[in-house]
Amino acid sequence: MVALILYAFATGVRSSRAIERHCRQDVAYRVITGNLVPDHATIARFIDRHERALADLFREALRLCDKAGLVKPGVVSIDGTRIAGNASPEVNHEFAQIAREVIAQTRATDAAEDEAFGEARGDELPEQLRSAEGRREFFRRAREQIGRERHSREPAGEGEADAPDGVPLELDANAIVGRGRQRRDAWLREGKRQLEQHRWESPDPIPRSRADRLLLAAERLGSDLDVERRANEAYEHYRATARDRLGRRPGGRAEPYRPPDVPAGKVNTTDPDSRPIPIGFGFGFVQGYNAQAAVNEQQIVLAAEITNVSTDFSQLDPMVTATLDELKRAGIEQRPEAVAADVGYPNERHMDEVVANKHIPVLIAPDKGTRATPSAG
Numbered sequence: 001m002v003a004l005i006l007y008a009f010a011t012g013v014r015s016s017r018a019i020e021r022h023c024r025q026d027v028a029y030r031v032i033t034g035n036l037v038p039d040h041a042t043i044a045r046f047i048d049r050h051e052r053a054l055a056d057l058f059r060e061a062l063r064l065c066d067k068a069g070l071v072k073p074g075v076v077s078i079d080g081t082r083i084a085g086n087a088s089p090e091v092n093h094e095f096a097q098i099a100r101e102v103i104a105q106t107r108a109t110d111a112a113e114d115e116a117f118g119e120a121r122g123d124e125l126p127e128q129l130r131s132a133e134g135r136r137e138f139f140r141r142a143r144e145q146i147g148r149e150r151h152s153r154e155p156a157g158e159g160e161a162d163a164p165d166g167v168p169l170e171l172d173a174n175a176i177v178g179r180g181r182q183r184r185d186a187w188l189r190e191g192k193r194q195l196e197q198h199r200w201e202s203p204d205p206i207p208r209s210r211a212d213r214l215l216l217a218a219e220r221l222g223s224d225l226d227v228e229r230r231a232n233e234a235y236e237h238y239r240a241t242a243r244d245r246l247g248r249r250p251g252g253r254a255e256p257y258r259p260p261d262v263p264a265g266k267v268n269t270t271d272p273d274s275r276p277i278p279i280g281f282g283f284g285f286v287q288g289y290n291a292q293a294a295v296n297e298q299q300i301v302l303a304a305e306i307t308n309v310s311t312d313f314s315q316l317d318p319m320v321t322a323t324l325d326e327l328k329r330a331g332i333e334q335r336p337e338a339v340a341a342d343v344g345y346p347n348e349r350h351m352d353e354v355v356a357n358k359h360i361p362v363l364i365a366p367d368k369g370t371r372a373t374p375s376a377g
Contacts (some may be wrong), residue, residue: 016040076336085288087271095263171234191231221263275308294323312344
């Protein structure tokens with residue numbers, strides 16, 4: 001299974017159903033499997049169950065490349081590419097649409113709907129879904145009900161774990177304002193970054209039933225709004241309490257924040273982590289991810305990461321950090337002599353961080369019509 005998955009991914013075949021088809025039709029796949037044809041569900045569950053172990057193979061391969069003399073000091077190039085996820089953009093839904101479907105599935109009869117809506121049109125959000133507290137309570141009860149129904153059908157120990165109730169946030173004014181960004185959007189971006197980091201480190205299992213996936217998708221949108229409100233509260237607290245060395249409050253006038261009544265935006269009910277990612281001017285979007293790679297002069301991949309942020313602007317320092325960490329974990333002492341990237345990465349804060357704290361020069365290709373400015377160091 002490991003050889004099959006690595007070969008399939010290396011040849012651009014990432015769908016479990018497509019891998020199953022190749023095992024029937026492609027000679028190379030049939031040689032790897034010994035003419036056995038694994039079911040696509042078996043392949044998908046194997047990848048999900050052994051995700052961490054498969055990632056560790058990358059480090060073992062890097063050690064072998066180092067022993068072969070292929071990991072040498074030099075220029076490390078960083079770039080990103082758009083990869084489609086196993087999800088259709090047609091199932092990107094707004095919170096109201098998801099909520100209505102969840103409610104519809106919990107209504108047993110038309111009589112129950114008439115009793116709930118009364119003289120209203122019937123397409124308004126129910127009262128309990130109009131506040132953050134009401135949404136949390138509704139989804140908690142819905143999860144309990146679905147869990148009881150699932151446990152009554154499945155043997156003990158096979159149910160899925162409940163999702164955590166909240167997302168921890170650490171909004172440090174010094175870390176945010178110290179970068180010279182005293183606007184509200186800096187706090188909101190930091191809250192969103194910590195939310196995505198939490199989801200990356202504590203991923204939600206994707207349920208098989210649509211009812212469970214609808215609940216997960218709705219909770220994702222609710223978490224987005226909750227983090228936005230908490231980040232705004234932290235910003236308002238900073239504005240009210242912060243003082244400079246002369247005892248003065250921060251300058252400027254902050255625009256009032258008006259959070260939406262219900263979560264805004266859309267989430268994919270098949271793969272909640274995927275996003276519509278632009279694939280170039282005039283080429284539209286792909287429902288998937290922005291994959292990042294760091295490669296040395298010998299064409300050896302030193303680090304690979306994936307994000308659902310559509311641009312490369314905020315990926316320079318994380319990719320350099322990932323490269324240094326991967327080399328360290330693989331027991332490789334060589335460090336990059338320089339880092340090169342294209343016009344999508346000119347983030348001055350990231351460049352200063354890499355040069356000043358990691359002591360690696362940064363070479364960024366200038367955009368057309370601009371003059372190149374070499375980094376210090």
